[in-house]
Amino acid sequence: MNVERVVTSGRFTLDGGTWDVDNNVWLVGDDREVVVIDAAHDAEAILAAVGDRELRAIVCTHAHNDHVNAAPTLADRTGAPIWLHPADSELWRMVHPDREPDHDTADGDEVTVAGTTLRILHTPGHAPGAVCLYAPELGTVFTGDTLFQGGPGATGRSFSDFDTIIASIRDRLLPLPDSTVVRTGHGDDTAIGAESPQLEDWIARGH
Known part of the structure; x- marks a missing residue:
């Protein structure tokens, strides 16, 4: 069982602004089948990483354009279904009407x-339909833009809320084992045990 990262580059656009970003695209599986978490920017690079394996699903942690812009092409090329929480439907339609x-x-x-299970945890805040995927057998959680090394995801734009993301992290993520590796939507990995002591600091900074 492998966890593979493909870093793709593009632009994040929301509320009239545009930012250059590098995204982590995660592939989870073995030499026969995989799941892709967040089909960002570059369908060809993701297809190359999938190779001749069966793509079982394309799971979106949320529907900001930089996490879903390659999803339809990837789905059309492979026949894999796109999974998205319906609370992010409005954000999705901004990208793929x-x-x-x-x-x-x-x-x-x-x-x-x-043979490995990824469990969906609804963790709103960065976006209404944001989810994380917890794989207890792998000792890892894929957090999209909900939790990063050093704190929660951004909540200063439309469809986001600071108190909501803090509640999601506190109630859904920090109870996971301290050794759980946090694989994020951008940047480096961290661990639950490295982030949980900082909760009160995040709250103080956020308000």
């Missing part, structure tokens, strides 16, 4: 790939 996701993701859903 003519293509709906294939599967509504819900809290507690499970994605199974190569």
Whole structure:
């Protein structure tokens, strides 16, 4: 069972602003089948990483354009379904007005790939439909833009809320084992145990 990272580059656009970003695209699986978490920017690079393996699902941690802009092309080329929490439908339609996701993701859903289960945790705040994927057998959680090394994801733009993201992190992520590796949507990995002591500092800074 492998966890692979492909870093793709492009632009994040929201509220009239545009920023250059590097995104982590995660592939979880073995030599026969994989799941892609966040099809960002470059469908060809992701397809090259998938290779001749079966792509079981394209799971979106949220629907900001930089996390979903390559998803329809990837789905069309592979036949894999796109999973998205319906609370992010409005954000999705800003990017893909003519293509709906294939599967509504819900809290507690499970994605199974190569005998390993990824459990969906609904963690709103950065976006209403933000989710994380927890793989207890791998000792890792894929957090999208909910939790990074050093703090929560941004909440200064439309559809986001600071108190909500703090509650999501406190209630859904920090109870995970301290050794759980946090694989983020941008930047470096961290661990639950490295981030949990900082919760009160984040709250103080946020307000």
